[in-house]
Amino acid sequence: MSFVKTAAAAFAAVAISTTATLAGPLQDRIDGGETIRIGFANEVPWAYPGEGNKPLGFVNTHVLGVLKEMGYENIEPVVTDWGGLIPGLQANRFDIITGGMYILNTRCENVTFSEPMAKVSxxxxxxxxxxxxxxxxxxxxxxxxxxxxxxxxxxxxxxxxxxxxxxxxxxxxxxxxxxxxxxxxxxxxxxxxxxxxxxxxxxxxxxxxxxxxxxxxxxQNWVGIGFRHDDADFTAKFNEAQAKYLGSEAMLNSVAEYGYDEKVLPKGEKTEWVCANR
Structure with missing residues (x-):
C-alpha cells in the first residue's frame, strides 16, 4: 500500500473514531433504532401520564414537538416520583427529564439543561x-x-x-x-x-x-429539559431545534390547553446565566 493510501486510511480511521467519541449515549441509542426514553413524574399540568402512560402536560407536549422537528418520534415514556428524576437519568433508566424541572445551580452539577423553555413563578x-x-x-x-x-x-x-x-x-x-x-x-x-x-x-x-x-x-425560575452530561451533542441539536420551535404558532397552540401562553416564554435568558444565578 502506498504512503498516500496509508495516510488516507489512517485519517479516515481517526475521523470515524472522533465521530464515535463525539456521539453520546442517547445518539447511539437512536442510531441503533432504540427508543428515546422520557422521564417525568405526575405533575399536572407540567408533565403527567394519561391512559397507557401517554405523556401529557405542557412540558411533555413541547418536548415531543421539538423531537418531532428533529425527526424523532420513537418515544418511550417512563413515569417515576419527582425525587427519582435526576437519579433515574444518572442511572440510565431514561434519557431525558421532561418533568418541568427548574434550572438550579445545585441541579446543574448533575444535569445538563437545555436552554429555558419557560419562566414561571x-x-x-x-x-x-x-x-x-x-x-x-x-x-x-x-x-x-x-x-x-x-x-x-x-x-x-x-x-x-x-x-x-x-x-x-x-x-x-x-x-x-x-x-x-x-x-x-x-x-x-x-x-x-x-x-x-x-x-x-x-x-x-x-x-x-x-x-x-x-x-x-x-x-422566579426558568424551566429546562434535562439531559446527561454525556449527551452534550444531542443537547446542542435539541437547543437548535427548540430555538426555531419555541413560541411558534404550532407550539403555542399545542400547549394552550395546559395554560401555557406567550407570557410564560423566556425573554432570552441563557441556561449558563440561570445556572450561575439560581
Whole structure:
C-alpha cells in the first residue's frame, strides 16, 4: 500500500473514531433504532401520564414537538416520583427529564439543561380564606406556620434561604400529598409552582392560591429539559431545534390547553446565566 493510501486510511480511521467519541449515549441509542426514553413524574399540568402512560402536560407536549422537528418520534415514556428524576437519568433508566424541572445551580452539577423553555413563578395553596394569613415565606416564619412541599422541590431551598427552620418544612412525594396535608390542616400552606397551584385549586374548591407576586423576585425560575452530561451533542441539536420551535404558532397552540401562553416564554435568558444565578 502506498504512503498516500496509508495516510488516507489512517485519517479516515481517526475521523470515524472522533465521530464515535463525539456521539453520546442517547445518539447511539437512536442510531441503533432504540427508543428515546422520557422521564417525568405526575405533575399536572407540567408533565403527567394519561391512559397507557401517554405523556401529557405542557412540558411533555413541547418536548415531543421539538423531537418531532428533529425527526424523532420513537418515544418511550417512563413515569417515576419527582425525587427519582435526576437519579433515574444518572442511572440510565431514561434519557431525558421532561418533568418541568427548574434550572438550579445545585441541579446543574448533575444535569445538563437545555436552554429555558419557560419562566414561571411559585405560589402557595392554602385553605379557603387563608386562615393562617400566609402569602410569603416571611409570613410562614413570622407566624410560626408549617409549610408542606415536595421532596426535591426548589421550594425547599427557597424556604431555608428565607430562614424557615427545617422542622417547619414538611416534605412529601408530590402534589397529591401536598394537597392532602393542606386540606387536613397538617400544614398551613403548600408550596408549589403557580401552574400546579392553579390546577389543584381548579379541582378542589376548598383550596385557594396565593398571589405569586408576594414572593421575592429571586424565586422566579426558568424551566429546562434535562439531559446527561454525556449527551452534550444531542443537547446542542435539541437547543437548535427548540430555538426555531419555541413560541411558534404550532407550539403555542399545542400547549394552550395546559395554560401555557406567550407570557410564560423566556425573554432570552441563557441556561449558563440561570445556572450561575439560581
Amino acid at each position: 411559585d405560589a402557595f395553596i392554602v385553605q379557603k380564606g387563608n386562615p393562617a394569613g400566609v402569602q410569603s415565606y416571611k409570613d410562614i416564619l413570622e407566624k410560626d406556620a408549617t409549610m408542606v412541599t415536595g421532596a426535591g422541590f426548589n421550594t425547599v431551598e427557597a424556604a431555608i434561604k428565607e430562614g424557615i427552620p427545617e422542622n417547619k418544612i414538611m416534605q412529601v412525594p408530590g402534589p397529591t400529598e401536598i394537597l392532602a396535608a393542606v386540606r387536613a390542616g397538617r400544614a398551613d400552606a403548600g408550596a408549589v409552582t403557580f401552574f400546579t397551584a392553579q390546577a389543584l385549586a381548579k379541582e378542589n374548591p376548598e383550596i385557594e392560591v396565593t398571589d405569586p407576586g408576594a414572593l421575592p423576585d429571586w424565586t
